[in-house]
Amino acid sequence: MEHRVVFDFAIEFTNGGGIQGQDFRLDIAGETISDQELADYIIEDLRLLMVGKVHILNKAYIQEEHKRKPIDAVAKEKLIDLSHTIFDGLITYKGLPAPIICDFLSREDSKGKYEEGTEFQIGKIEMVSNTGTYIDCPFHRYAHGKDLSEVELDAFANLDAITINAVGTLEIGINYFKDKEIRNRAVIVRTDWSKHWNTNVYFENHPFLNREAAEYLRDCGVKLVGIDSHNIDDTRGNSRPVHTVLLGSEILIVEHMCNLDALPEAGYFFSAVPPKFKGVGTFPVRAFAALACK
Template sequence: MKIIDLTHKLENNMTAYSPDSRAKIQKVATIENNGYEESLLTIYSHNGTHMDSTKHMNINGKTLDTLDIENFAGKAILIDVKDKEYIDLELLKKYEERINECDFVIFNSSWDKFWNTDKYYKDYPVLNKESAKYLANSNIKGIGIDMLSVDPYDSADFEIHSILFDGGKLIVENLTNLENIPNEFLFIAAPLKFNDADGAPVRAMAII
């Protein structure tokens, strides 16, 4: 068995959807001054590698803290979407049998190589409306991407988010290291458990 970390490290000045919502990590105690080490973490629920609950944009959705922990793990398949502008239904149909048998569909665009650069915010491949509806109507628990969002960064209506949330699907964004995993694996994305969690940073991993 091998475990591969799929999680970006939380750090100061890291990529965030908005510059105003960056994580901030401060050392508030040191062994030299206090006899122990302690840090203050100021984080937003959608910082770093994180999971969106369906309540993120759906008033009738569920927050992460209300879900059974089994929702955060399961059999996953990996779909390569490098060099694509959109993730269309034609592509997903090629994986239909495997999608019907899995819990999570993970998309590898290799966009994580642009993490902490301006390029990370632009031109990444996204689901189109038809493919989002296809996944929303499937029996999967959710999807994962190594990109900023399932919608374009300049989206005004977050249509793809809304379609997936209407289907009760979880979304894991900002994954990394997808180049290092096989096409099928056990996926775990364990979110922080706090009250009314519209989303939360996760420690995501592949067990192969």
């Protein structure tokens, strides 16, 4: 059975005035819809500008045949979180200390500093920069390379991206990248190794790129390379050719990602933006993909 929503609305404009509507009926894809989704839909559908407060009133649901394409998602893009959660005691890399996350000012201690009923928490974090899902800049590998504060913002955000499926492969070579449209793109390598996150399995025999693949990506002029594995290099020895090749060409690296199985092969934008620190070459990011909604 198809569902519709029946409601009244009142819209106020920031430059004065307003409009109202009674007993509106709209098709919806599911059985319910939030007031915010309804408000956004009305504003977009009526092409309204200078909109202030929107009141959705007397909302009810009925089962009735649809009259046009139902409201499913008003947003023009869908965001997919590709980052692991950082928590107190998390081990990202064996041999590096876990983060310490605690209160600098607790809510209890803040009582009495402000008016009654007003409390705040100020957190304190102690950690190495290689924690959680993080991005590597040239300074991480090269003393004279660009640090986080020197890399332009457009190198971190809204990068046209492509997903490379390398699930089940230990050593990822150039064949995975040939015949692919990768120039000027963020190349996101899916291995599904993130399923072992926060376990001892995660650290051993993880998927990695080899030198030839790194050189191929460099020569093809990619913008960034990301992976959902413990390291983009083979950590069974002390050589790090992929970091050397990519960072030497100012190609950024993102490691320890997750949820790459939710990405399409192409047609999305990738972002992994760190704070603007001077003298730091790597730092945690909230990596995410933006997919256009149909």
